[in-house]
Amino acid sequence: MTGSLRRYARSFTGFERDARIFLLATLVYGVMLSLWWVDFNLYLTALGFDTAFIGIVGTASAAAAAVAAFPASMLSDRIGRRLVLILATGVSAAGIVGLLLVGSSIAVIACAALIGAANQAFSVVQSPFMTEHSRAEHRSELFSLQGAISTGVNVVAALVGGAIAATVADLGGFSTADPRAYRVLLVLMLAAALASTIVLWAVGDDRPRARRRDWRTLEGRPGIPWVGEPLAARPDLARRRGTIRVGMPRISDRATFGRLVLPGFLISLGAGQVIPFLNVFIEGKFGLGLASLNAVFALTSLGTTLAILFQPALARRVGKIGSVVLVQGVSIPFLAVLGFSPILWTVIGAMAIRNSLMNAGNPIFNAFAMERLRPGERATYAAAASLAWSLGWVIAGPWYSLLQATLGFTAGYAVNFVTIIILYTIGTFLVWRWFHDAEPRPGRSGAPARP
Numbered sequence: 001m002t003g004s005l006r007r008y009a010r011s012f013t014g015f016e017r018d019a020r021i022f023l024l025a026t027l028v029y030g031v032m033l034s035l036w037w038v039d040f041n042l043y044l045t046a047l048g049f050d051t052a053f054i055g056i057v058g059t060a061s062a063a064a065a066a067v068a069a070f071p072a073s074m075l076s077d078r079i080g081r082r083l084v085l086i087l088a089t090g091v092s093a094a095g096i097v098g099l100l101l102v103g104s105s106i107a108v109i110a111c112a113a114l115i116g117a118a119n120q121a122f123s124v125v126q127s128p129f130m131t132e133h134s135r136a137e138h139r140s141e142l143f144s145l146q147g148a149i150s151t152g153v154n155v156v157a158a159l160v161g162g163a164i165a166a167t168v169a170d171l172g173g174f175s176t177a178d179p180r181a182y183r184v185l186l187v188l189m190l191a192a193a194l195a196s197t198i199v200l201w202a203v204g205d206d207r208p209r210a211r212r213r214d215w216r217t218l219e220g221r222p223g224i225p226w227v228g229e230p231l232a233a234r235p236d237l238a239r240r241r242g243t244i245r246v247g248m249p250r251i252s253d254r255a256t257f258g259r260l261v262l263p264g265f266l267i268s269l270g271a272g273q274v275i276p277f278l279n280v281f282i283e284g285k286f287g288l289g290l291a292s293l294n295a296v297f298a299l300t301s302l303g304t305t306l307a308i309l310f311q312p313a314l315a316r317r318v319g320k321i322g323s324v325v326l327v328q329g330v331s332i333p334f335l336a337v338l339g340f341s342p343i344l345w346t347v348i349g350a351m352a353i354r355n356s357l358m359n360a361g362n363p364i365f366n367a368f369a370m371e372r373l374r375p376g377e378r379a380t381y382a383a384a385a386s387l388a389w390s391l392g393w394v395i396a397g398p399w400y401s402l403l404q405a406t407l408g409f410t411a412g413y414a415v416n417f418v419t420i421i422i423l424y425t426i427g428t429f430l431v432w433r434w435f436h437d438a439e440p441r442p443g444r445s446g447a448p449a450r451p
Contacts, residue, residue: 069124082206099112130143
């Protein structure tokens with residue numbers, strides 16, 4: 001057993017230099033993201049905003065993310081992934097500064113939209129970046145490790161952030177439900193966003209012009225992992241040497257492209273009704289305080305981290321798609337427990353297991369999609385997938401607000417949970433139906449057919 005674990009741990013080594021730097025940036029920026037998802041809605045509650053307004057803020061953030069998806073994709077093809085990542089973290093920092101300085105409803109919506117757009121740009125670019133800075137034999141592990149870091153940092157950030165806010169509240173003589181406690185967390189978010197911007201400056205220049213120069217230098221040398229370069233950066237794939245393609249690349253197989261995107265859209269329609277508001281749901285149903293809520297979300301993140309790290313091993317055994325469908329399918333019954341159980345510990349356990357299983361397959365499916373697409377289509381797919389996810393949340397946010405306003409807390413959430421169960425089931429089935437035979441069976445040689 002020990003030898004197997006040691007061999008499995010070694011499979012997470014051998015990454016390229018820029019990939020390792022990006023993992024560090026993911027770790028630092030993940031602090032900002034985790035505090036944003038866990039505590040921002042609670043901050044709005046502390047400011048006195050009702051659940052309907054919180055739904056509007058979530059919708060504005062998702063709408064801004066949807067608008068930013070394709071511009072971020074095309075901009076990264078033109079100026080390189082690195083600069084777009086730096087812009088994303090910098091804009092996030094600017095949005096947090098705005099939240100610290102102003103508190104009106106319009107300003108809150110504007111700042112949330114700015115941060116949503118920046119987070120979307122970071123999300124769109126990260127998968128093409130990792131594909132272009134990894135060899136095929138390391139790709140599943142790289143994607144999984146990046147996903148594990150993104151969720152694993154939630155454990156520390158949620159626990160430490162909640163403890164710091166509680167300590168400051170005690171020293172200041174005010175409650176942890178006071179907005180001042182949450183502003184401490186906003187300061188931590190700002191520091192993390194600025195630190196990740198600094199880390200990303202260490203990534204090598206990947207602008208198309210610089211990449212063409214490096215290609216001439218490295219051309220002919222074995223082992224150089226250029227397998228994922230975008231068309232704009234590959235002189236051997238451009239129409240003529242020295243040309244940079246600008247604009248939306250042509251999709252070679254629209255049917256496959258659409259099938260890669262649609263299941264995620266269906267799942268986002270369900271997730272957008274519940275996931276952004278789980279903190280409000282847990283607080284409203286069981287009356288947990290700030291520190292306890294952060295501990296609950298830290299527990300769920302820990303489970304997700306472990307599940308993601310072991311997902312590559314499952315993918316090697318049953319295939320990428322088989323592993324994705326397996327973990328997502330098993331997670332669906334726990335949604336019913338999460339939504340309808342009156343016992344706190346069962347809700348926490350169901351949330352941890354559901355979160356772990358449902359999110360474990362995402363990095364593997366992203367790696368599968370990147371390998372099914374041509375180099376120039378990867379950023380476009382990342383943008384389309386992120387846009388579909390954001391659109392799902394744009395639609396789901398007003399629906400959540402409408403249910404809360406008309407049905408109330410308990411009945412509104414009951415409808416939300418029934419809907420998410422149905423949509424998750426359909427999305428998971430479509431992934432299996434369309435892609436279960438798109439890769440060779442484990443243990444057999446050969447590569448999957450080109451789409």
